Amino acid sequence: MNTKYIDLIDQTYDFPQNEFSLDGSQLNFHDVNLMDLVEKYGAPLKFTYLPKISENIQRSKTWFKTAMEKHNYKGKYNYSYCTKSSHFKHVLEKALENDIHIETSSAFDIDIVERLKKDGKITNDTFVLCNGFKRAQYVTNIARLINNGHLNCLPIIDNYDEVELLSEEIQGDFNIGIRIASEEEPKFEFYTSRLGIGYKNIVPFYEEQIKTNERVNLKMLHFFINTGIKDNAYYWNELLKCLKVYVKLKKICPSLDSLNIGGGFPIKNSLTFDYDYEYMVDEIINQIGLACAEAEVPVPHIFTEFGSFTVGESGGAIYEVLHQKQQNDREKWNMINSSFITTLPDTWAINKRFIMLAVNRWHDEYERVLLGGLTCDSDDYYNSEQNLNAIYLPKFKKEKPLYIGFFHTGAYQETIGGFGGLQHCLIPTPKHILIDRDADGEIISTVFAEQQTSEHLLSILGYKPLEVDSSEEAEVPIHQLSKF
Structure with missing residues (x-):
């Protein structure tokens, strides 16, 4: 038995x-x-386990390269990592070793970008895609990054006020993207994402606020599905709706040349996990190519924003x-x-x-x-x-x-x-x-952080430390390299 x-x-x-x-x-x-x-x-x-980060990035690059060659796709592929999945320095630095770009979601993300630039991990060739609802500090930080020469920083417009707010603080011309407010799956408690601008409103928004602003160039349309990239009717239907908006916008906006299909690759959550990544990438590239050929517009450069897929495993x-x-x-x-x-x-x-x-x-x-x-x-x-x-x-x-x-x-x-x-x-x-x-x-193991002590937790709560006996041994320092 x-x-x-x-x-x-x-x-x-x-x-x-x-x-x-x-x-x-x-x-x-x-x-x-x-x-x-x-x-x-x-x-x-x-x-x-840091090597897994590089492995998944390279897997994705290979899938897109293979699909683009198969379909004679003329655009480029750009892998981006969305920092909200894990902001840790060791994660960002490992990911950036693989010639990628990043996506941010809040003001303090820009502070991280500036520190990584200072350390030489990010250059002006790195795209910084700024998503999220932009409060005053976020707008200020984005403007500072662009004003200091990082022209590949692309604020992704989330609401109708952001173009004006950015124009007030950014000096000179700058590039932007627009996020589509996709429709959610039927099981959701609401119909449309709170993020971005509705399908029907994007072209009028472009004509009213962007086309007439000589300092602003629309470069990217951003498409994101909350439930991720799945082989189901809902995903393919939303992608086709996105492509209809893209080709319509491309015909009146020559500067538009990139499509961001967002994040959403699933990660393995079971020993029975089965997901055909290569098929999904191949079919996405195929659908984008067919839509653009039918509309007689050039295919866009493709951006993805993989967070969990980058670091989760x-x-x-x-x-x-x-x-x-x-x-x-x-x-x-x-x-x-x-x-x-x-x-x-x-x-x-x-x-x-x-x-x-x-x-x-x-x-x-x-x-x-x-x-x-x-x-x-x-x-x-x-x-x-x-x-x-x-x-x-x-x-x-x-x-x-x-x-x-x-x-x-x-x-x-x-x-x-x-x-x-x-x-x-x-x-x-x-x-x-x-x-x-x-x-x-x-294999090399590194202690990144020791387990929290009661003294650390109590200090956060405002309690003063008890007197420490000077004869006690000093706390073991962190970041000690060792092999095993």
Whole structure:
């Protein structure tokens, strides 16, 4: 009888997979032995596997290059990373190593751009696409960037007032884009996105506010679907509506030469994940080419803004199962040594599922469990793995520690969870590890941030520190390089 955890995974999924393999009874993630991380750094911990960022960027570039060559598409492809997915310096710098562009969403993003420019990570050839509703400080920062010579900064107009506001602060000519307010899926509580300008209003808006403004050049039409790029009738219908607007606008606006099809490539959230990226890219390029040929207008340069796709699959979290509580005849609660609400907030806020696997003890017998976090909040739990109606893990044994991992968690979780700030029930932010490879392919791990201390949390709350004994050992510094 197959009762071991490895038997369960083998009969449920195709295993091993590209990023997951076994080393005896221990799980590897991109050939990184996760128990080595636990033994060196402890748990709970968060980690970022930086090479995955470059890998996904290069995959996308290859798909678009192949599709454009196949369809004799004359435009260029520009990969952009939307910073809101993860603003961390190590993420931006790794992404920018791949000759990409970036998309911003708020005023402080521009401060990050300026620091990256100072460090030589961004140049004036880098497109900076400024999305979002633009309050005064955002407008001022955009204007400062353009006035200082970054002419490839493109504010994407979100409402009718922004052209005038930008014109007041930007010196000389400048380029802009317009965001389409796409219609949402029928299941949404509203019909049209709050972001951008409606399909029917874009051409009149151009003729009234942009065509008559000699300082402003319209370069880009921005199309974004909240639910992402999916092979369904809704997506293709919205794309065709966008293309109708593009060709109509192109005929009266010679400066328009770029189409931003937004973000939305999905990431792997289950071991059964199946998405044909190459087909979707090929068909998107095909549809754009057909629409432009029929209207007898040149094809646009293509921009994408991939956030989760860029960074999501690089992230992971490891927890230890502290204790098991038998609450009734059927429910066993495995209590982790952290909180789902604070460290993986999307599991709580939008019921998002990540890939969850045991990190060790794969050759032990398994059992059905629920997972609970440390806070006193009834919503701090995780109760089902994708494609299964329950969680199955190696049986809890006090004498044999069990560690579990959540994978592809690299997008949004730190910023939504309030990295470096207060956490629900004052559960500290875990230690964060960066993993990279040197020129020889050897794994290098870096402590990006230690686990929060009570002193740090209490100082945020306004409490004065107690007197510290000078004989106590100094805190271990962060950013220590080590190999394992």
